[in-house]
Amino acid sequence: MTQLPEKTDRKMGLVIDLDTCVGCHACVVSCKGWNTENYGAPLSDQNPYGADPSGTFLNRVHSYEVQPESGPAQLIHFPKSCLHCEDAPCVTVCPTGASYKRTEDGIVLVNEKDCIGCGLCAWACPYGARELDKAEGVMKKCTLCVDRIYNENLPEEDRVPACVRTCPSNARHFGDLGDPDSAVSQLVAERGGMDLMPEQGTKPVNKYLPPRPKDRLNEEIDILAPLLAPVVEEPKGFLGWLDKALEKL
Amino acid sequence: MHPAPSIIAFSTFSGLGLGLLFWLGIDSTAPTGWVAFAFFAIAYALAVGGLISSTFHLGRPERTIKAFTQWQTSWLSREAWCAVAALVTMGIYAFLLVFFDTQVAILGWIGAAFALATVYTTSMIYAQLKTVPRWNTALTSALFLSLSIAGGALLSGRVTIGLVLLLVAGGLQALWWKTGDTRFKESGTDLKTATGLGNIGEVRAFEPPHTGTNYLLNEMVYTVGRRHARKLRMIAFILMLVVPVFLLLLPYPHIFGLLALISHIAGVLVSRWLFFAEAEHVVGLYYGMR
Secondary structure, eight states: OOSOOSOOSOOEEEEEETTTOOOOOHHHHHHHHHHTSSSSSOOOEESTTSSSOEEOOSEEEEEEEEEOSSSOOEEEEEEEEOOOOTTOHHHHTOSSSOEEEOTTTOOEEEOTTTOOOOOHHHHHOTTOOOEEOTTTOSEEOOOTTHHHHTOTTSOGGGOSOHHHHHOTTOOEEEEETTSTTSHHHHHHHHHTOBOSSGGGOOOOSSEEEOOOOOOOTTSOOOTTGGGSOOSSOOOOHHHHHHHHHHHHO | OOOOHHHHHHHHHHHHHHHHHHHHHHOTTOOOHHHHHHHHHHHHHHHHHHHHHHGGGOSOGGGGGGGGTTTTTOHHHHHHHHHHHHHHHHHHHHHHHHHHOOOOHHHHHHHHHHHHHHHHHHHHHHHTOTTSTTTOSHHHHHHHHHHHHHHHHHHTTOHHHHHHHHHHHHHHHHHHHHHHHHHHHHTOOOHHHHHSOTTTSEEEEEEOSOSSOOHHHHHHOOOTTGGGHHHHHHHHHIIIIIHHHHHHHSSOHHHHHHHHHHHHHHHHHHHHHHHHHTOOOGGGGGGTOO
16 A cells, blocks of 8 residues: 555664765675565666666665865765655555555565556655666665565574675664664764755655764864974985985986 | 656647547537547547557556556556546547437536546646656646646637637746746755755765666656757747747638647647656756756
């Protein structure tokens, strides 16, 4: 059903730390690897070894340059996947009921057997989280690895989304954002976790942790600095001669 | 947004056909017999042809029937219901007119109402999307409805009312273009809110996630032809409004009326192409594009 649940028992989602993400794209690869052979249709590629390759991905990493008023520009890597919004516009626009938000954990899923591939949900999503698979003709999106997180056949440490499990810099965290005492909620509270495009009114469950303020080298120079002896001394001996000789040329 | 030919054809021709059905439905002296047959055949060819062409862009057209289930939330589903209701009601109305020379006015009125409701639901598929600020306005519905009724008036040979409606539709079109140009900015969504990094400083897309293109860019960041948008707007406006109005003011309404209609349809097709090609989806921001 495309009516959104009034409330969900839990709000499972991701917390992505923009401070520690190194932009290695390992989450992109592990996501594609897991999801192309598990839940639903495979994630196809078109012309993968040709001149113009493209393909279906559920998670992509952008990189942004941010220029503060003073100081050097910062490079921020920015992984983006479905935010499992509380007020998910992709769900309500679906004409067939293929898109739905689960009451038990808030995960937004597509029932691929009902999807007609009209693409309206992808239009309704401001984040670009949904991609229509060219080969299968159905809409694909992040499932929060619904086939891992409750999978008792996997060792307990693997019962998290593939992207979270693989992240080498621990920039991705998974948990219940509806529970204020959960580790992810604590992290969001502590680090000032934020919503993407809050003005779109989607109420995303996934949160992003902003980069921590950078150290500034040039802000506090010791007032005695000019009186200190220079660290670099005039060269002596052969180097001193060479220096003078080159100077005279 | 990608201007899929099937969607442009669908919204233009089904809009025209439904507009004609509207006029046939409310006509107190509706045609009967073979004249009625000709009118309804044209209306159904346009409306049904358009609706069928809309299924061409589906990934899984064989499951179209499932689109009737979610009318409680989905404008696309509501559109499907309204279209079927309009076509069935008007079908019975037409059957009685053609074969029994009998006009059941109430059926005509109900069918006309469903015909307009179908056009309205089509417009709401676009107007509901906050992600495409250019579309996200009640003006979109007003534009679609006025074009449908004006085109229907031309098709049914109503010269005077057709002239008035053309002017109304043209005015709405100009207003829609004018206000549409600033609506993205007014929506408040920019790269700063998209990334949440605006409080550090100026944000610039440095590197996209991949070197090639993808579904999102093809479907929602369609930029081809936008640089000709101004010229195309002029062409659309002249074809859909200026030429038909001039032709309708001439004598011999049959031949010039037909030319006016053809010009109008060509203009609406150009305008509908621009409707998609010029529309910017907010997801383009993540790629440093519009």
